[in-house]
Every structure is written in C-alpha cells, then in structure tokens.
Amino acid sequence: MSAKSVVVALVIVAAIAAIVVSESALVGQSKTALARVPFIDVDLCTGCELCVETVPAVFQMDGDIAGVFDPEGADEQEIQEAMDNCPVEAISWQEQ
Numbered sequence: 001m002s003a004k005s006v007v008v009a010l011v012i013v014a015a016i017a018a019i020v021v022s023e024s025a026l027v028g029q030s031k032t033a034l035a036r037v038p039f040i041d042v043d044l045c046t047g048c049e050l051c052v053e054t055v056p057a058v059f060q061m062d063g064d065i066a067g068v069f070d071p072e073g074a075d076e077q078e079i080q081e082a083m084d085n086c087p088v089e090a091i092s093w094q095e096q
Contacts, residue, residue, distance in 0.1 A: 036093040037071035038079050044090035051082040051091060058082070066090075 038058060040051075042065050051059040051066050057073030059066050059082060083091040 034072055034076060034096070036076075036095050038068050038083065039092050039094040040066055040068055041090045041092070044088050046088055046090075048087060050085050050087065054082040054085055055079055 040059075045065040047061070047064045047066065049061060049066065052061055055074045055078050058068060058070055058079055060069040061067070083089075083093075
C-alpha cells in the first residue's frame, strides 16, 4: 500500500468518524416525545394564523386553515400558549 493510499484511507476514516460524532450529538438533542399532541378542529379554525405566528415549528397554514405540521416541534408550554391565544378555541390536546 502506497503512502498516498494510506493518507486517503485515513482521510476517509476521519470523515466517517466526524459524521458518527455529529450524529451522536444530534441524538442527544432529540426531541422529547409528548404524551399528547395538539389537534386543530378544522370546523372551528378561522385561519387567523395566530397559532402559526406563535409556534411556527408546530403549526402551518394548509390553505385557508391552520394545520399541525410537527406536533413535537416545540414543548407543551409553547403549544399551550398558542391554544390559549386561539380566538375560537380550535386547538386542543389529543392523547397519543
């Protein structure tokens, strides 16, 4: 094996190690699964976008009404704030 081949192999091993380390760090920062998730009653939603403005990681507009994009995109306290601010009380908790 030539010196150049050894260097290339070491670079590849270092790159793989860096990927493994960075993925391990992401695993440590994973979202905590919620015992309950937000639910939007589409018959009540007026599309005011207040929930989307409050927690955009969780709620997004789906046409003229809001929808739950990522139920674990924020902690329960932030989601509860959006629920409390909903003028028509269209958002509630649903047990998983």
